[in-house]
Amino acid sequence: MLAGMMYMEDQRYLELIKQRAPKTRHLRTMIAAFFVGGFICCIGQAFNDLCAYFFPALNPSTIKQIVPLVLVVLATLLTCIGIYDKIGEIGGAGSIIPITGFANSIISPAIEHKREGIINGVCANMFKIAGPVLVIGIVASVLSGIIALVLKSVT
Amino acid sequence: MLITYLRVFVVGGSICLIGQVLINTTKLTAAKILVIFLLSGVVLEVLGIYQHIIDFGHAGATVPIVGFGSLLAKGAMSAASERGILGAIAGGLETVSVCLSAVMVAGLLSGLIISSRTKK
Amino acid sequence: MPASTIQLKSRVLIGAVATLAGPKESQGPLKKHFNKALRDDLLGLTSYELAESKIHESAIRYLLNKTNYMPQDIDLCIAGDLTDELYATNFAMRTLEIPFVGSFGACATYGAAIALAARIIDASVFKQRIICSVSSHFSTAERQFRFPLELGTQRTPLAQWTVTGAGAMLINKTEGRIRIESVTFGRVVDWGVKDANNMGGAMAPAAMNTMIRHFKDTRRQPRYYDLIITGDLGHTGALLLKQLMYERSYDLDQTNYTDCGVLIFDRETQKVEQGGSGPACSALVFNAYVYKKLLEGSIGRVLLVTTGALISKTSCLQKQSIPAIAHAVSFERI
Incomplete structure (x- = not known):
């Protein structure tokens, strides 16, 4: 009976797993993501407004560059003191998708690999998670630039 | 004032909510989620839609990684119209350079000082 | 009987066992049963891999102390863990003068080691003592198989938590009440x-x-x-x-x-x-x-x-x- 049952894709068993597996708490995680994500964005807006209030001389485009900077520093601090992973456990996508999540995905492998040295550990692993994001993002930006060029020459 | 923050909250929260639905239903990892949202930002910017979302949601649209993607595309497209092909290649990276340099400095500094701790 | 299951002919006995449990494990339902509970899972060392190695070594030393054997009295140690190339186990064995065979069977290593040791002792005519030991560590497993510790991710409902700790068992022919x-x-x-x-x-x-x-x-x-x-x-x-x-x-x-x-x-x-x-x-x-x-x-x-x-x-x-x-x-x- 057991012969020939070692290596096979047993569809019936995979179906059974689906039935028995605990269900993802969709509603709870979605609400958490909504509130955590919304809150982080509000922090960004607050920095934006504070900058505009205290430094009226700054033009809006400079402020727009300062806000992500501040959020990156904030996320770095929270990652370093071990709080961001706890926010992530609650917020899920709400803490991954804001720019703070991007920073967390760079800082966390950096400090994880401190023990393997600065060059081979910290620097080599810093973009382990965010590297693909940057590669695809920059390639896509070049493509969109070329699209803009083509459209311009057509019109 | 309050209505602005409500808009920020709702737009930012909704983008994250879509991400959570993706995570829950497809089991994508953080890296793939970030890639998908960044790409959708680029596409929405190229189609000229994202600026409307930013006008409505302010930081709610710029803080998520989607905004980062739109910034990349916006930079590349405006530089392309000014400087041609070289602008198209460099423009995207130029607009996000502040953020990228900052995150690298932060990463190296924290990697020099801090070691990760175990979870409880 | 088919060769699939091996019934041991002689009396192969468990001489003694030792356990070292990590901080989270020693807050669990079995807390009062462990020989030793660790308060810190880094043990003041420079990496979690070295800490796991130390935990593994300590479990074996605890077992030796308990049974009053010297490392020279042990004929073989069959041991393993989850890290790449058995980092933790190999390094633990550096300071123990015991003949050693590394074994990898993922989380099934303990059973494999016991089964092998029992077979060897069953087949030998001499008095033999074999130690079987395994270790694992949440933080070494997490970085090896999953994500950096400080990355903000949600654990899926099907996830399991890698146990931090080590267990060792002495198997022999003469002492013990469990066969x-x-x-x-x-x-x-x-x-x-x-x-x-x-x-x-x-x-x-x-x-x-x-x-x-x-x-x-x-x-x-x-x-x-x-x-x-x-x-x-x-x-x-x-x-x-x-x-x-x-x-x-x-x-x-x-x-x-x-x-x-x-x-x-x-x-x-x-x-x-x-x-x-x-x-x-x-x-x-x-x-x-x-x-x-x-x-x-x-x-x-x-x-x-x-x-x-x-x-x-x-x-x-x-x-x-x-x-x-x-x-x-x-x-x-x-």
């Missing part, structure tokens, strides 16, 4: 589960395969055993195994069946989702809890089925399914 009666080595079974978070689902068919072969070879029913305990299937994995066994007319519900991964943590309060995993999971639960019950005499016959998901980072990225293995060892009070 190793028979062993069934596992076969690699792969039914196409691809979700690396669902290790319980991947391992349940392997556990079923080994269990059924054991029952058929020995012509026993599950009821023969006072306790059947699997390694780290977790809550859902254990349910799946029960279902698979039931479909093949072995009803585990009518026996005292449980899983080490379910016992070691409190699922309600410790946020571990499915339960514990890792080689140390079965080692800690068997050494601290089941062995004690056997000695007390509240149970007489135990079947330990350690289960291992033979997953690698590379195979996972190449979208391969997860092969699994399970080794069964039958213990008897004499």
Whole structure:
């Protein structure tokens, strides 16, 4: 009976797993993501407004560059003191998708690999998670630039 | 004032909510989620839609990684119209350079000082 | 009897056991059973790998102290863990002058080591003493198989928590009251589960395969055993195994069946989702809890089925399914 049952894709068993597996708490995680994500964005807006209030001389485009900077520093601090992973456990996508999540995905492998040295550990692993994001993002930006060029020459 | 923050909250929260639905239903990892949202930002910017979302949601649209993607595309497209092909290649990276340099400095500094701790 | 299950001809006995449990484990339901509980899982060392190595070494030293043997009195140590190239185990062995064979069977290593050691002792005419030991560490496993510790990710409902700790067992022919009666080595079974978070689902068919072969070879029913305990299937994995066994007319519900991964943590309060995993999971639960019950005499016959998901980072990225293995060892009070 057991012969020939070692290596096979047993569809019936995979179906059974689906039935028995605990269900993802969709509603709870979605609400958490909504509130955590919304809150982080509000922090960004607050920095934006504070900058505009205290430094009226700054033009809006400079402020727009300062806000992500501040959020990156904030996320770095929270990652370093071990709080961001706890926010992530609650917020899920709400803490991954804001720019703070991007920073967390760079800082966390950096400090994880401190023990393997600065060059081979910290620097080599810093973009382990965010590297693909940057590669695809920059390639896509070049493509969109070329699209803009083509459209311009057509019109 | 309050209505602005409500808009920020709702737009930012909704983008994250879509991400959570993706995570829950497809089991994508953080890296793939970030890639998908960044790409959708680029596409929405190229189609000229994202600026409307930013006008409505302010930081709610710029803080998520989607905004980062739109910034990349916006930079590349405006530089392309000014400087041609070289602008198209460099423009995207130029607009996000502040953020990228900052995150690298932060990463190296924290990697020099801090070691990760175990979870409880 | 077919070669699949090996019944030991001589008396092969458990001389002594030792357990070292990490901070989270020693807050769990089995806290009062461990020999030693660690308050800090880095032990003041520079890396978690070195800490795991130290934990492994300490467990073996604790066992030697308990039995008053010198390292020279031990003929062989069969040991393993989860890290790449058995980092933790190899480094632990540097300071112990014991002949050593490294063994990797993922989370099934403990059962494999015991089964091998029992076979070797059974076949030898001399007085032999073999130590079987395993270790695992949440933080080394997490960085090797999953994400950096500080990355903000959500644990899926099917995730398991790698146990921090080490367990060691001395097997000999002369001392002890618990006998190793028979062993069934596992076969690699792969039914196409691809979700690396669902290790319980991947391992349940392997556990079923080994269990059924054991029952058929020995012509026993599950009821023969006072306790059947699997390694780290977790809550859902254990349910799946029960279902698979039931479909093949072995009803585990009518026996005292449980899983080490379910016992070691409190699922309600410790946020571990499915339960514990890792080689140390079965080692800690068997050494601290089941062995004690056997000695007390509240149970007489135990079947330990350690289960291992033979997953690698590379195979996972190449979208391969997860092969699994399970080794069964039958213990008897004499």
